[in-house]
Amino acid sequence: xxxxxxxxxxxxxxxxxxxxxxxxxxxxxxxxxxxxxxxxxxxxxxxxxxxxxxxxxxxxxxxxxxxxxxxxxxxxxxxxxxxxxxxxxxxxxxxxxxxxxxxxxxxxxxxxxxxxxxxxxxxxxxxxxxxxxxxxxxxxxxxxxxxxxxxxxxxxxxxxxxxxxxxxxxxxxxxxxxxxxxxxxxxxxxxxxxxxxxxxxxxxxxxxxxxxxxxxxxxxxxxxxxxxxxxxxxxxxxxxxxxxxxxxxxxxxxxxxxxxxxxxxxxxxxxxxxxxxxxxxxxxxxxxx
Amino acid sequence: xxxxxxxxxxxxxxxxxxxxxxxxxxxxxxxxxxxxxxxxxxxxxxxxxxxxxxxxxxxxxxxxxxxxxxxxxxxxxxxxxxxxxxxxxxxxxxxxxxxxxxxxxxxxxxxxxxxxxxxxxxxxxxxxxxxxxxxxxxxxxxxxxxxxxxxxxxxxxxxxxxxxxxxxxxxxxxxxxxxxxxxxxxxxxxxxxxxxxxxxxxxxxxxxxxxxxxxxxxxxxx
Numbered sequence: 001x002x003x004x005x006x007x008x009x010x011x012x013x014x015x016x017x018x019x020x021x022x023x024x025x026x027x028x029x030x031x032x033x034x035x036x037x038x039x040x041x042x043x044x045x046x047x048x049x050x051x052x053x054x055x056x057x058x059x060x061x062x063x064x065x066x067x068x069x070x071x072x073x074x075x076x077x078x079x080x081x082x083x084x085x086x087x088x089x090x091x092x093x094x095x096x097x098x099x100x101x102x103x104x105x106x107x108x109x110x111x112x113x114x115x116x117x118x119x120x121x122x123x124x125x126x127x128x129x130x131x132x133x134x135x136x137x138x139x140x141x142x143x144x145x146x147x148x149x150x151x152x153x154x155x156x157x158x159x160x161x162x163x164x165x166x167x168x169x170x171x172x173x174x175x176x177x178x179x180x181x182x183x184x185x186x187x188x189x190x191x192x193x194x195x196x197x198x199x200x201x202x203x204x205x206x207x208x209x210x211x212x213x214x215x216x217x218x219x220x221x222x223x224x225x226x227x228x229x230x231x232x233x234x235x236x237x238x239x240x241x242x243x244x245x246x247x248x249x250x251x252x253x254x255x256x257x258x259x260x261x262x263x264x265x266x267x268x269x270x271x272x273x274x275x276x277x278x279x280x281x282x283x284x285x286x287x288x289x
Numbered sequence: 290x291x292x293x294x295x296x297x298x299x300x301x302x303x304x305x306x307x308x309x310x311x312x313x314x315x316x317x318x319x320x321x322x323x324x325x326x327x328x329x330x331x332x333x334x335x336x337x338x339x340x341x342x343x344x345x346x347x348x349x350x351x352x353x354x355x356x357x358x359x360x361x362x363x364x365x366x367x368x369x370x371x372x373x374x375x376x377x378x379x380x381x382x383x384x385x386x387x388x389x390x391x392x393x394x395x396x397x398x399x400x401x402x403x404x405x406x407x408x409x410x411x412x413x414x415x416x417x418x419x420x421x422x423x424x425x426x427x428x429x430x431x432x433x434x435x436x437x438x439x440x441x442x443x444x445x446x447x448x449x450x451x452x453x454x455x456x457x458x459x460x461x462x463x464x465x466x467x468x469x470x471x472x473x474x475x476x477x478x479x480x481x482x483x484x485x486x487x488x489x490x491x492x493x494x495x496x497x498x499x500x501x502x503x504x505x506x507x508x509x510x511x
Contacts, residue, residue: 024292027292028291028292028293031291032291043296045299046293046299049299063303063343064342064343064344065343103302104302105302105303107301107302107303107308107345107364107365108362109299109302109360110299110300110301110302111299111300112296112297112298112300112305112414112415113295113296113297114296115305115414116300116302116303116304116305116308116309117303117304119302122296144296145292147295148292148293148295148296149292151292151295152290152292152295155295161413163413177295213340213343214339214340214343215303215340215343215344216303216304217303217343287343
């Protein structure tokens with residue numbers, strides 16, 4: 001896409017009087033030379049696939065390594081029993097995030113957003129918000145354009161791959177994308193959208209990608225919950241008028257420099273952090289058998 | 290970069306490189322074969338070998354070889370489906386020199402006895418690259434209709450192929466030439482902007498000095 005900074009999108013929105021999502025949509029039409037209808041249709045398909053993946057969770061499945069599966073059902077039970085500390089909205093977000101992460105680990109169909117490992121963050125917040133507030137589908141699709149626009153700038157200035165930037169690039173990016181979308185859905189302007197994203201990204205800077213046995217399971221699944229919660233907190237802060245003291249694009253640049261400084265053992269190699277704990281190593285050994 | 294490189298693809302998990310990319314390698318190999326596969330020998334290299342099982346890389350490759358795409362929900366059951374369709378599968382490990390960590394060597398036999406050997410890598414985010422065909426270097430992504438021609442390393446073949454493409458108004462996006470040694474076996478790989486008609490492929494196959502023609506069509510049925 002032609003935007004190299006979030007500020008460029010904000011400026012263009014202000015100049016033209018068009019919505020943030022509209023600017024991203026028009027840019028995609030221009031870049032891909034695909035019609036407006038086709039681009040909207042494509043995004044609708046992705047939204048419906050997210051819903052579908054959420055509906056089709058199966059709590060009886062286990063991942064090939066047996067490390068992951070069934071935890072979404074546990075949260076579902078706790079919600080029913082009303083034993084959750086954080087209230088039902090957040091509990092629903094938690095449930096959806098875990099379920100999506102588990103579905104991915106169990107070889108079910110998901111939407112990479114931006115990656116497979118971080119596929120639970122965006123649908124968890126968007127679908128819960130839609131459920132609770134009866135938002136029209138078109139508005140949800142508009143929100144997805146916002147996630148895509150933010151994600152593209154992050155991918156351009158930094159990275160959305162754990163192997164390049166650590167988990168901050170995956171869960172951190174997903175959280176920033178989700179935060180921006182939530183600000184939009186809750187009625188914030190373009191300035192608030194990018195600051196929501198910046199606040200979210202800031203709080204996950206430095207997050208290492210240290211998966212046990214190199215699999216997209218531990219700790220990836222539960223980090224989707226943190227990415228989603230962080231997105232909601234950041235969106236609420238931005239909507240309340242809090243602004244990131246470091247400009248959003250500079251926050252993204254900081255993520256890049258942190259990613260560059262990270263040792264490769266913390267970038268999806270399974271050679272550091274949780275993967276190199278005694279238990280982590282034992283799991284890896286057992287899986288090799 | 291498209292916005293749909295960020296949101297999407299729709300895929301069966303858990304990993305875009307180890308699962309979705311592996312399905313795509315299998316899928317393209319099946320298309321390059323141009324017929325159902327009778328026997329697939331699959332040799333995993335690097336990270337595909339060490340973490341492949343946990344990522345379902347083995348089932349993903351088999352699913353692709355059966356013609357499934359990365360979003361096909363039958364991918365986890367591909368072993369059973371292979372048995373049902375009469376595709377025999379053998380797995381092994383391999384240490385390929387200077388290969389990408391997520392690489393695989395496929396030795397395939399089609400139902401007609403046609404043989405094809407492919408070396409491919411999954412580059413991340415579901416993107417892949419075919420690195421070798423039948424032991425000769427090649428380098429293409431499968432994102433374009435691709436023509437692969439094996440011929441004797443003698444003058445005239447490149448002109449013959451390209452002038453015929455030009456005559457059919459087919460634009461060449463990229464073109465590569467490789468050979469094992471002077472006057473030996475040569476290969477040309479042409480990524481095109483348009484689909485090439487089956488007539489042209491048949492015509493090319495009959496030319497003297499042309500050893501083998503492989504065509505990757507992006508159209509659904511082939």
